[in-house]
Amino acid sequence: MVKGIIGILKINAEGYMEKVYDLAKYKQRKRKLRLKKIFLEGRFTISFLLLFSIDIAIWWLISLKAAIIYTLLILLIPFIIKGEQTNKQNHSSTFRKPQKKSFIKNKKTRIFK
Secondary structure: OHHHHHHHHHHHHHOHHHHHHHHHHHHHHHHHHHHHHHHHHHHHHHHHHHHHHHHHHHHHHHHHHHHHHHHHHHHHHHHHHHHHHHHHHHHHHHHOOOOOOOEEEOOOOEEEO
């Protein structure tokens, strides 16, 4: 027990500067680790931001495509409706009973009513 105390005292007396140096080294190592951690975290955040921005870019492209499609649809809706109306008219005209066309006979021309 006394030997242990003497050893500690001896270390304290002789290796005081060494111990301070070790402490400084430890602090320096800790600082390096902290900087490395910050760098890694920064790299992670940068990579996350890149992924996030790529994701946003993809969604932006998708939304841009959707916007283009919607605008085209909005522009083409009147033409589509007109086409459907003309189709309905043509379709309904085929199902109508043919009307008898009365005409007046003139000597020179035929006039249809």
